[in-house]
Amino acid sequence: MPPSLLVLHYAEIALKGENRGWFEGRLKDNLQDALRAAGAPGSVRRERGRIVVALADPSPAALEAACGAVSRTPGVAWFAAAEEAPRDIGAIEALVVARARASAGSFAVDTRRADKTFPLTSMEVNRRVGAAVVAATGRPVDLGSPAETLGIEIAADRAFVLGPRRAGPGGLPVGSSGRVVALLSGGIDSPVAAWRMMRRGCRVLAVHFFNGAAGGEGVLEKLDLLGEALARWQGRLNLRVVPFEAIQRAIVAAVPADHRMIVYRRTMLRLADRIRESENARALVTGDSVGQVASQTLENLACAYAAVPGPVLAPLSGAEKEEIIADARRVGTFEASCLPHQDCCSFLISPHPATKARLREVEEMEAAVAWGTLLEEALAAAPLRSYPAGG
Numbered sequence: 001m002p003p004s005l006l007v008l009h010y011a012e013i014a015l016k017g018e019n020r021g022w023f024e025g026r027l028k029d030n031l032q033d034a035l036r037a038a039g040a041p042g043s044v045r046r047e048r049g050r051i052v053v054a055l056a057d058p059s060p061a062a063l064e065a066a067c068g069a070v071s072r073t074p075g076v077a078w079f080a081a082a083e084e085a086p087r088d089i090g091a092i093e094a095l096v097v098a099r100a101r102a103s104a105g106s107f108a109v110d111t112r113r114a115d116k117t118f119p120l121t122s123m124e125v126n127r128r129v130g131a132a133v134v135a136a137t138g139r140p141v142d143l144g145s146p147a148e149t150l151g152i153e154i155a156a157d158r159a160f161v162l163g164p165r166r167a168g169p170g171g172l173p174v175g176s177s178g179r180v181v182a183l184l185s186g187g188i189d190s191p192v193a194a195w196r197m198m199r200r201g202c203r204v205l206a207v208h209f210f211n212g213a214a215g216g217e218g219v220l221e222k223l224d225l226l227g228e229a230l231a232r233w234q235g236r237l238n239l240r241v242v243p244f245e246a247i248q249r250a251i252v253a254a255v256p257a258d259h260r261m262i263v264y265r266r267t268m269l270r271l272a273d274r275i276r277e278s279e280n281a282r283a284l285v286t287g288d289s290v291g292q293v294a295s296q297t298l299e300n301l302a303c304a305y306a307a308v309p310g311p312v313l314a315p316l317s318g319a320e321k322e323e324i325i326a327d328a329r330r331v332g333t334f335e336a337s338c339l340p341h342q343d344c345c346s347f348l349i350s351p352h353p354a355t356k357a358r359l360r361e362v363e364e365m366e367a368a369v370a371w372g373t374l375l376e377e378a379l380a381a382a383p384l385r386s387y388p389a390g391g
Ligand code: ATP
Pocket: 182, 183, 184, 185, 186, 187, 188, 189, 190, 191, 207, 208, 209, 210, 268, 285, 286, 287, 288, 289, 292, 293, 295, 296, 343, 344, 345
């Protein structure tokens, strides 16, 4: 059997001018890692305008595993399984006709010619191969919305006949934008926020604040499921679980019930920012969505984010819940996020939390908390859970 081939096209990397080679290199390395983790290793070659993957194992199972891995590699816009042909119109035509015989319904031929020295233009190839398909199969041409698009790519030294296009995540290769620390709660939103930043080229380190009394052990199992799902998109994912119960008790002792939530959030951000610093990361990420819950009024978000100097990215700030849920299903975190758990934010708070926190007042309340060395102790006792890419 000849090796299974995949032809990949990248998303925005094409726009990156002088850095393009570096971005392509990132994507290539990430693809290699993802394929290996999926149990379908192969060679990944950069060519002009495309990446070509040749799998070591020619079996359909390896191809399917590889397609899954590629479809979860940020930076990939779309890809297709491909057959190789010599750079000869007769050979290309024969392969496309053979492929067209395997299915039915309307079709269109779509040729891309990276190599402009090929004797026929893309349009001429489309017409000639299209006519051959009609003659051989009687299938109708439909350029508007064909049931099947028969893709052809003509490279410098060979041509490819493509199978059905499959979508990648788009965006930028993980690692090309730097590192971020994402606050991962266990709810629906924060895993999606983390994933969206992966798709913007960020390598995510996750942090969870854990209150055993409020959440119980179920939270950890849930976090494991979320960690495994997210690791499928960026490769290995590390999660720090920071004990939060002692801190929350100190806050409860000093802060009125209606302001505890905002103080919890500010304290989480402060702790996450220390981790950000020690991990040499550039920004914090939350799953906040403006107006969704009491802690997410603009006033409260402003008050929370003022606790830290660095940028706090909230990629869902303008998203609708329905869009977030659709993303969560795609990412593979929705079901785990829906498992019941008590978020530590609800630990001994008022049923009517303040929705317009004032920074000055909140700072005064925080000054009354007996912090001692609680923050340092929590960070020192924060175990690392690590999820491999293939999990
Ligand atoms: P989510 O669905 O992500 O839990 P939410 O809409 O329920 O978000 P909150 O519970 O107020 O809103 O949390 C807002 C954000 O604060 C979360 O998206 C997350 O980034 C962060 N956060 C809240 N609780 C925790 C926690 N225990 N550990 C880490 N981050 C948290």
